[in-house]
Amino acid sequence: MFHSFIKAYNDAVFDTDRESALQVIDKARAHGHSPEEIIFQLVIPAVEEMMDTLSEDPDANLAQHFMTAQIAAEVSEKMLAQFSRPPATVGRVVIGTARGDLHSLGKRIVTGCLKTMMVEVLDLGVNVPAEQFVTQAIAFDAQVIAISAMMVHTANGPEGCRKVRQLLRDQQLEHRFRLVVGGAPYRFDEQLFQQVGADAWAADGVSAGKVILNCIRELQP
Amino acid sequence: MMHPMQILQAALNGQPAPRIPIFCNLLDQGARELGMSQAEYYSRGEHVACGQLAMRDRYGYDNLWSLFYVGREAELLGCQEILFADDGTPNVADYFLRTAADIEQFTIPDDITRHPLWQEIAHCLAILRREARGRFPICAYLTASTTLPALLMGMDKWLELALTGPFTLRDQLLAKCSDFFRKQIAAYRAAGADVLLYSTPFGAASFVGMRRFRQFSLPWMQRDLAPGGIDGVVYYCGTAPFNAVIPEVMQQLGITAHYLSPQDDLAVAKSIIGARGLTCGVIDDIQMIAWSPQQTRQEVARLCRIGMVGGHFLLGTGVMPLAVPEANIRAYLEAAFTYGAWS
Numbered sequence: 001m002f003h004s005f006i007k008a009y010n011d012a013v014f015d016t017d018r019e020s021a022l023q024v025i026d027k028a029r030a031h032g033h034s035p036e037e038i039i040f041q042l043v044i045p046a047v048e049e050m051m052d053t054l055s056e057d058p059d060a061n062l063a064q065h066f067m068t069a070q071i072a073a074e075v076s077e078k079m080l081a082q083f084s085r086p087p088a089t090v091g092r093v094v095i096g097t098a099r100g101d102l103h104s105l106g107k108r109i110v111t112g113c114l115k116t117m118m119v120e121v122l123d124l125g126v127n128v129p130a131e132q133f134v135t136q137a138i139a140f141d142a143q144v145i146a147i148s149a150m151m152v153h154t155a156n157g158p159e160g161c162r163k164v165r166q167l168l169r170d171q172q173l174e175h176r177f178r179l180v181v182g183g184a185p186y187r188f189d190e191q192l193f194q195q196v197g198a199d200a201w202a203a204d205g206v207s208a209g210k211v212i213l214n215c216i217r218e219l220q221p
Numbered sequence: 222m223m224h225p226m227q228i229l230q231a232a233l234n235g236q237p238a239p240r241i242p243i244f245c246n247l248l249d250q251g252a253r254e255l256g257m258s259q260a261e262y263y264s265r266g267e268h269v270a271c272g273q274l275a276m277r278d279r280y281g282y283d284n285l286w287s288l289f290y291v292g293r294e295a296e297l298l299g300c301q302e303i304l305f306a307d308d309g310t311p312n313v314a315d316y317f318l319r320t321a322a323d324i325e326q327f328t329i330p331d332d333i334t335r336h337p338l339w340q341e342i343a344h345c346l347a348i349l350r351r352e353a354r355g356r357f358p359i360c361a362y363l364t365a366s367t368t369l370p371a372l373l374m375g376m377d378k379w380l381e382l383a384l385t386g387p388f389t390l391r392d393q394l395l396a397k398c399s400d401f402f403r404k405q406i407a408a409y410r411a412a413g414a415d416v417l418l419y420s421t422p423f424g425a426a427s428f429v430g431m432r433r434f435r436q437f438s439l440p441w442m443q444r445d446l447a448p449g450g451i452d453g454v455v456y457y458c459g460t461a462p463f464n465a466v467i468p469e470v471m472q473q474l475g476i477t478a479h480y481l482s483p484q485d486d487l488a489v490a491k492s493i494i495g496a497r498g499l500t501c502g503v504i505d506d507i508q509m510i511a512w513s514p515q516q517t518r519q520e521v522a523r524l525c526r527i528g529m530v531g532g533h534f535l536l537g538t539g540v541m542p543l544a545v546p547e548a549n550i551r552a553y554l555e556a557a558f559t560y561g562a563w564s
């Protein structure tokens with residue numbers, strides 16, 4: 001039963017058809033499935049399947065990544081409000097765009113995917129100073145600091161990820177946090193993430209969810 | 222001896238020439254050249270023209286740019302703040318369309334050429350024209366209606382509106398952006414720009430998929446281009462790959478010159494475009510930051526080897542980051558003149 005819902009839901013998301021995706025959820029509710037079942041047995045497996053499909057499909061497009069995140073986040077929010085008990089979180093992430101960078105789309109897609117995977121996300125906004133990534137990560141007790149940057153000078157420059165790495169080193173916090181980056185410059189140069197001191201990167205929002213989840217698991221066996 | 226404009230014409234028409242056209246897009250480097258902050262440099266058309274002429278003189282490539290920065294289009298329409306950085310590109314910092322009411326009330330000025338900021342562009346173009354004397358192609362950058370809203374309201378809000386509606390509001394905004402595009406392309410033509418780079422990331426299947434490309438992007442692009450036609454227009458998706466749409470762009474829009482993404486397969490693009498148009502191969506200038514001059518030369522050689530088969534080929538860069546070392550700019554151009562020669 002659930003499998004056919006997952007398939008119908010994923011087909012709709014793949015087709016970036018929000019209306020049909022939401023109809024599938026309504027139908028599952030009408031069949032008597034609880035909000036918990038819908039999240040854990042439908043939406044999360046569907047997003048995971050989508051992660052595999054989209055990250056392997058050479059023709060996958062930005063609209064699909066955006067809609068995967070958008071629809072999943074929308075459904076999750078609706079269902080979570082109806083949960084009988086608040087769900088356990090998988091981990092915590094602080095996310096923002098690098099200092100000097102005002103491009104918020106990548107961050108939004110990544111955030112949507114993470115929230116659906118039951119990861120708690122603190123969105124620090126755009127144009128975030130390196131110091132703030134660190135202080136907020138400590139205060140939020142995050143496992144991952146995620147930095148989005150769309151231009152070369154914010155991805156590769158001294159005020160972004162490089163500085164966050166330096167601060168973590170200076171404050172002897174490197175064992176506590178994983179540093180994950182993404183954005184156009186990292187896609188053009190796939191070695192760049194290492195040069196700026198990040199632990200991992202991802203080429204798109206959907207695989208970002210996967211990569212970040214792996215980092216969380218590394219720190220919380 | 223042929224001058225760069227004639228070399229470009231020859232590449233477009235498949236006529237003999239000593240070499241391929243070689244473009245190099247050094248925008249923010251102009252400020253460094255003139256020893257100015259970016260804010261100061263971009264405040265005057267005269268500075269930008271001098272910067273561009275100086276960069277071309279120094280390196281000897283073919284094209285001149287009248288583009289300040291892409292956010293200038295947003296400023297012509299109401300954006301009040303640009304974030305300048307001395308180590309990188311300027312960025313829109315004021316997304317002034319925040320609500321549905323903002324979009325409804327938003328208007329396109331009747332005559333954009335009366336805007337003081339347009340007058341700086343016009344001044345820049347006048348100087349470039351005077352100095353180029355028809356020998357160097359002067360490029361202009363124009364954002365397509367389907368992409369312009371990203372600069373006015375932010376990419377995330379725009380993608381949401383574009384994909385999930387409300388669609389009447391979306392189409393209202395698009396019609397305004399398309400009207401602006403039509404005025405702007407006419408103004409650039411009147412001011413003497415030769416190459417009109419039509420920047421249309423939403424016209425790439427890698428952005429919206431094939432179905433939406435046909436149903437959404439194509440009709441708006443037709444509307445953008447209808448009154449002025451496609452003379453001098455070059456298709457460009459902001460370096461998002463777009464091989465998959467080239468056949469339809471050629472057929473439906475009639476645009477035959479394509480400025481690819483470094484991530485496009487050049488051989489595939491060549492096989493689609495062939496002698497019907499101009500394939501512009503683009504080096505990955507983000508990798509040029511870390512490459513050695515030797516690696517840069519090898520990449521130019523590879524692009525020329527694939528791209529020059531059957532002629533109709535131009536070599537270019539993206540928006541060259543300031544962090545690309547001088548040695549690699551030199552290596553790119555030396556190699557382009559060497560491997561790009563028709564001997």
Ligand code: B12
Nearest residue numbers: 106148152182183184204205208291312313376459539540
């Ligand atoms: C669309 C686009 C535009 C549009 C819209 C811009 C906007 N406001 O968003 C327009 C045409 C207006 C434009 C303008 C400019 N652009 Co532009 N643009 C692009 C393009 C084609 C796609 C960018 C995009 O929106 N992608 C969609 C988003 C969602 O992708 P993303 O940010 O990469 O995020 C994905 C992944 O990277 C990942 N991800 C993102 N963040 C994170 C974070 C983490 C932690 C993880 C794990 C993953 C992750 O998931 C995301 C979702 O899939 C790229 C080239 C390219 N092929 O990518 C150039 C590009 C980014 N632009 C570039 C430049 C230079 C500019 C300008 C500065 C040009 C100028 N001189 O004015 C202007 C700036 C405009 C402004 N904001 O003021 C350069 C930047 C490199 C550089 N030279 O510094 C690029 C790379 C093009 C190039 N090669 O020259 N641009």
